[in-house]
Amino acid sequence: xxLIVLYSMPQRxxxxxxxxxxxxxxxxxxxxxxxxxxxxxxxxxxxxRDWAATxxxxxxxxxxxxxxxxxxxxxxxxxxxxAWGPDRTFLYNQAYAGILGRRHPRVFGAPFVDVWPEVxxxxxxxxxxxxxxxxxxxxxxPLMMTRNGYPEETWWSFSYSPVRDETGAVAxxxxxxxxxxxxxxxxxxxxxxxxxxxxxxxKWRSVFETLQExxxxxxxxxxxHGHVVDWRYDEVNDAWYDLMGVPRGQAVGRTIRxxxxxxEEAWVREMAQVVERDRSVRFTRQLGSSGRWYDGVTQxxxxxxxxxxxxxxxxxxxxxxxxxxxxxxxxxxxxxxTVAAIASAASAILAAALHADCGGYGEVDAVAxxxxxxxxxxxxxxxxxxxxWPIADFATSVEELAEGRLLDxxxxxxxxxxxQACGEGAMxxxxxxxxxxxxxxxxxxxxxxxxxxxxxxxxxxxxxxRLRLAIGRTRAEEQQEVLNGELAHRIKNTLSVVxxxxxxxxxxxxxATSVEExxxxxxxxSSAHDVLLTRSWSAAGLRxxxxxxxxxxxxxxxxxxxxxxxxxxxxxxxxxLLLHELAxxxxxxxxxxxxxxxxxxxxxxACEGGVEMLTLRWTERxxxxxxxxxxxxxxxxxxxxxxxxxxxxxxxxxxSGLSVEMRAPIDQIGQG
Amino acid sequence: MGQSTPTARLPVLIIEDExxxxxxxxxxxxxAGFEAVExxxxxxxxxxxxxxxxIRIVFIDLDMPRGVRGIEIAAAIRNRWPPIEIVLxxxxxxxxxxxxxxxxxxxxxxxxxxxxVAAMRRMAAHATG
Numbered sequence: 001x002x003l004i005v006l007y008s009m010p011q012r013x014x015x016x017x018x019x020x021x022x023x024x025x026x027x028x029x030x031x032x033x034x035x036x037x038x039x040x041x042x043x044x045x046x047x048x049r050d051w052a053a054t055x056x057x058x059x060x061x062x063x064x065x066x067x068x069x070x071x072x073x074x075x076x077x078x079x080x081x082x083a084w085g086p087d088r089t090f091l092y093n094q095a096y097a098g099i100l101g102r103r104h105p106r107v108f109g110a111p112f113v114d115v116w117p118e119v120x121x122x123x124x125x126x127x128x129x130x131x132x133x134x135x136x137x138x139x140x141x142p143l144m145m146t147r148n149g150y151p152e153e154t155w156w157s158f159s160y161s162p163v164r165d166e167t168g169a170v171a172x173x174x175x176x177x178x179x180x181x182x183x184x185x186x187x188x189x190x191x192x193x194x195x196x197x198x199x200x201x202x203k204w205r206s207v208f209e210t211l212q213e214x215x216x217x218x219x220x221x222x223x224x225h226g227h228v229v230d231w232r233y234d235e236v237n238d239a240w241y242d243l244m245g246v247p248r249g250q251a252v253g254r255t256i257r258x259x260x261x262x263x264e265e266a267w268v269r270e271m272a273q274v275v276e277r278d279r280s281v282r283f284t285r286q287l288g289s290s291g292r293w294y295d296g297v298t299q300x301x302x303x304x305x306x307x308x309x310x311x312x313x314x315x316x317x318x319x320x321x322x323x324x325x326x327x328x329x330x331x332x333x334x335x336x337x338t339v340a341a342i343a344s345a346a347s348a349i350l351a352a353a354l355h356a357d358c359g360g361y362g363e364v365d366a367v368a369x370x371x372x373x374x375x376x377x378x379x380x381x382x383x384x385x386x387x388x389w390p391i392a393d394f395a396t397s398v399e400e401l402a403e404g405r406l407l408d409x410x411x412x413x414x415x416x417x418x419x420q421a422c423g424e425g426a427m428x429x430x431x432x433x434x435x436x437x438x439x440x441x442x443x444x445x446x447x448x449x450x451x452x453x454x455x456x457x458x459x460x461x462x463x464x465x466r467l468r469l470a471i472g473r474t475r476a477e478e479q480q481e482v483l484n485g486e487l488a489h490r491i492k493n494t495l496s497v498v499x500x501x502x503x504x505x506x507x508x509x510x511x512a513t514s515v516e517e518x519x520x521x522x523x524x525x526s527s528a529h530d531v532l533l534t535r536s537w538s539a540a541g542l543r544x545x546x547x548x549x550x551x552x553x554x555x556x557x558x559x560x561x562x563x564x565x566x567x568x569x570x571x572x573x574x575x576x577l578l579l580h581e582l583a584x585x586x587x588x589x590x591x592x593x594x595x596x597x598x599x600x601x602x603x604x605x606a607c608e609g610g611v612e613m614l615t616l617r618w619t620e621r622x623x624x625x626x627x628x629x630x631x632x633x634x635x636x637x638x639x640x641x642x643x644x645x646x647x648x649x650x651x652x653x654x655x656s657g658l659s660v661e662m663r664a665p666i667d668q669i670g671q672g
Numbered sequence: 673m674g675q676s677t678p679t680a681r682l683p684v685l686i687i688e689d690e691x692x693x694x695x696x697x698x699x700x701x702x703x704a705g706f707e708a709v710e711x712x713x714x715x716x717x718x719x720x721x722x723x724x725x726x727i728r729i730v731f732i733d734l735d736m737p738r739g740v741r742g743i744e745i746a747a748a749i750r751n752r753w754p755p756i757e758i759v760l761x762x763x764x765x766x767x768x769x770x771x772x773x774x775x776x777x778x779x780x781x782x783x784x785x786x787x788x789v790a791a792m793r794r795m796a797a798h799a800t801g
Contacts, residue, residue: 492763493690493735496781500696503785507699522782530780552784 042074042094045108054109055087065165069172079156079179082163084172088112088127096177099143099156112173130160130173140180155184213311214240214296220275220304221255228272230255234305243312245290264288274298274306284313291355293317315455322459325353329463333470342474343440344375346467350444351377354456358422359444360385361467366398366437383421393418394429394443401431401438406461408452414445423447428457430464432471442467488529495526517584524549524580528573540572541565546601549576553583554592554599562603565614571643571669578643581635582618582660591623591657598622605666612666616643620657628653644668682796683707684729687717687745689736697731704789706796714745721753728755729795731788734762735781747773757795759788 052058056066066084073080074093081092090112097104100115107115116123126136139157157178165171208215217235220228233251241248251259256267266285274281280299287294296310332345343361351359360376362385372388391398395412409427413419418427422445432440442464452460499522506515527548531540542565550558567575579601583592591597603616620626629636642649643664650661684706688694698708709727711717714736721727730749734742746758750773758776761783772778777791 489735489763492781496763496783497690497692499782500692503696503699504692516784516786519782519784523784526780526782552787 040097040105042092042097042105042108045105046070046074046091049109051109054089055085056089056109063165063171065163065171069163069174073174076176079177081175081177082172083112083127083175084163088173090115098145099177101145126160127173130162131170133162133170135162136160140184154179154181156180208237211237211239211309213309214243214294216240216308217301218256218271218306218308220272220306222304228268228275230257230268231271231306232256233259243292243294243310244287245292260287260289262289271298271306271308275300275304283310284317286317319455321353322455325349325459326462326466329466333466336470337474337477339471339474339478340375342467342470343442344377346463346470347375347442347444348377350442350460350463354444354459355446356444357425357447358385359442361440361442362389363440364391364398364401364431364438366402369398371441378421383417385417385421387417389417390415394427394441396429398438401429401441402433402436404431404433404438406430406457406464408457410449410451421445424449426450426452428452428460430460430467432464432468434472440471491529492526495522498522520553520584521577521580523552524576525573527552528576532569532572540567540569542567542575542603545572545575546579549579550583550601553580553587557592557597558583558599558601560601562601562616563605565603565605565669567669570645571664574641574643574645577638578641578662579618581638585635586620586623586658589624590626591620594623596622597657614643614664614666614669616662618658618660618662620659623657625655626653626658681705681707682729683709683724683727684731684792685709685711685717685720685724685727687711687714687730687732687736687742689713690733693733700785700789701731701792704792706792714742717745718748721749721756729757729759729792731759731761731792734760743771746776747771750774750776757792757798759791759795761788 051062056062059067062070069082069084070091073082073091076093077095079093079095079099081090081096083090088111090107090110092100092104092108100107103115112127113120113124126138130136137157137159140155141158143154143156144151145154157180159176161174161176162170163172163174215235215237216233218231219234221230221232223229232255233253236251238248240246241251244251246259256263260267264285264287267287270281270283278300280297282295282297284293284295286292291314292312293314293316294310295313295316296308298306298308301307329346329349332349333342336342336345347359347361350356358376358378360373360378362371362373364371365388369391370388371391371394373385376385378384391401393414393416395409395414396407400407407429409429412427414422414424414427422443425446425448427443427445430442431438432442434440442460444460499519502518502522503515506518528540528545531544531548542562543560545567546558546560583599586592586597586599591599598621600619600621601616602619603614605612605614607613636651639651639660640647640649642662648663652659652661684701686694686697686701686708688697688710689712694710694712698710701708706729709720709724711720717730717732721730730746732742732746734746736742742760742762746760749756749758758773760772760776760778761781762778763781779788779791
């Protein structure tokens with residue numbers, strides 16, 4: 001059994017080993033009776049010890065006071081020891097034996113000084129004071145004990161109290177001890193926990209304060225019916241103040257409605273839901289009073305409390321909005337076909353994306369120095385800017401607009417009606433230049449002063465560029481349409497005149513049939529132009545071309561069948577003339593000469609040897625028997641030239657009726 | 673020009689400002705057995721219609737650039753002289769899509785004489801029948 005005594009004065013903090021004396025047991029030589037296992041029960045020792053050999057003398061001679069003290073001590077369950085007489089003869093009970101470790105039972109009846117020789121110098125004054133009548137206590141003395149088979153740290157409180165004999169003089173010292181190990185351990189744990197908590201708190205507070213994200217610990221505020229009406233800031237970090245634009249220290253203890261009067265209801269409603277439904281919510285929301293956007297997570301934090309961690313995403317949200325607006329704009333610009341509609345779409349999208357109060361498009365009269373606004377967009381029922389206003393009212397000039405730059409009028413004074421309509425906030429003007437002259441402006445204004453960001457100005461520039469392109473494209477298309485109409489008109493008028501001249505020239509000289517044939521062919525050519533005109537001259541639908549060419553001669557007696565197919569302008573002309581000849585021929589000699597006759601025009605596309613081929617088949621049925629013509633006239637030559645003017649035509653004079661098959665590669669049909 | 677039915681020489685008013693086309697139109701109606709009454713302007717046409725109450729058919733070219741638009745004259749004639757039949761022609765395809773007065777017939781340029789004459793004969797038969 002090994003014993004290490006750790007001793008420290010009670011007032012010292014007992015941190016493990018501080019001020020401790022480690023005492024080896026090498027000196028503790030077991031004396032006397034080492035050959036036999038010594039008695040260890042103190043009652044046995046009390047009975048068997050040769051007390052006559054000690055200063056106490058035989059037990060029979062012990063004064064009553066000593067006997068009482070010894071009996072009391074032996075009977076106690078608490079560890080106690082007694083030092084009696086001038087030699088401080090040391091007695092103890094069974095519980096105290098555990099404290100003595102291997103010194104027990106050797107020191108039973110030994111002088112006090114021999115019991116704790118290594119610390120005697122420290123104990124002695126206390127012992128002396130006790131014998132002088134004082135009571136000394138010392139608490140939580142650490143003691144390394146091996147009572148359970150392994151060394152363990154234990155703590156004890158001692159009380160040295162004087163014991164008086166029959167004469168009233170102090171004859172002994174009673175030491176009552178109390179093991180305080182559990183308490184000390186609990187206190188130690190508590191201290192450690194407190195320290196850890198403090199460290200942890202310091203750590204988290206530093207995280208909290210250095211966090212880039214805003215953090216809020218809030219608590220719901222309920223009315224007398226328990227309805228959530230508001231919530232209070234219990235804790236916010238510095239980032240919160242910076243992100244929200246609130247001076248530091250001005251939120252904790254106040255409610256959100258107090259800090260942000262007129263705040264959107266969602267900021268209160270959502271927190272109530274988080275607490276009441278006990279689930280976290282991710283949000284991206286705008287604080288209307290500042291226009292800034294925040295993205296974060298709200299979580300319940302026990303009871304009516306919740307936490308919010310968030311970051312500002314104003315730039316991201318605005319950027320996404322602008323991108324969405326540009327996509328939207330592209331779609332609208334492609335859909336709209338007039339300058340007015342395009343300008344209207346652009347100004348509405350621009351104003352909405354940038355949260356402007358007014359915006360619009362005005363045509364500039366550079367000579368008169370005026371802007372005429374037909375298309376405007378305004379938030380709510382603001383003063384309308386529709387009308388004609390001096391350019392100067394927009395705080396600019398024709399010369400300045402002509403430079404083509406985006407103009408940020410944030411600090412230039414607007415005038416007149418423009419000032420009434422757009423207020424005294426910030427205005428941005430994007431001039432639209434056509435042929436070097438300002439032709440229009442795209443404007444955007446806010447009622448309240450506002451500094452346009454670089455990104456916002458860039459966005460306005462982009463919208464203006466797109467608008468400019470779209471307007472240019474639309475004007476070109478409008479112009480082309482006018483030209484097309486004019487061209488068609490002239491061509492057909494000219495054909496009319498050609499026809500009139502032919503009639504006048506041939507009247508009485510040629511036979512009536514020939515004159516009529518000529519007029520009819522001219523008409524067929526003209527019908528191809530009609531179809532081409534509606535398709536801007538580049539291509540026409542095969543079905544439409546066929547219908548146009550056949551309607552005059554054959555009405556609707558020809559059945560058309562085949563897929564939708566666009567054909568080029570030259571094949572359209574050829575087809576028109578060709579079908580006209582076939583129809584005329586059918587009316588004169590073929591299937592259309594009799595009421596029961598039928599004609600079918602069918603076309604199909606098939607891949608032949610890697611080439612897409614169009615096959616067009618004219619089939620007559622139910623007409624009189626046909627025979628090949630003896631003479632090759634203009635009509636049959638046109639037919640033989642085919643769709644592309646280079647053949648590919650097979651004419652068969654079957655007994656059932658004429659059939660003509662025309663073939664041409666699709667890539668030749670689609671062009672020219 | 674097919675058969676020439678000797679209809680009583682019914683007058684047809686031709687309103688056409690393009691000389692060659694006017695000549696051709698006159699030729700067309702005369703050969704069809706009508707009496708051609710010609711004018712180059714809309715204003716004159718109104719005056720003629722006021723004097724010549726026997727005119728039952730009017731042939732108008734909507735492409736005339738001067739004065740009131742042809743289509744409006746056609747509408748005015750229809751309102752003022754409901755029994756008068758109207759034949760319209762135009763080079764511009766789009767004009768065919770315009771609101772034509774009731775009973776008016778439209779033939780795109782270049783016209784086929786046979787078609788127009790057939791229409792006029794139908795109208796004449798209706799007017800005299």
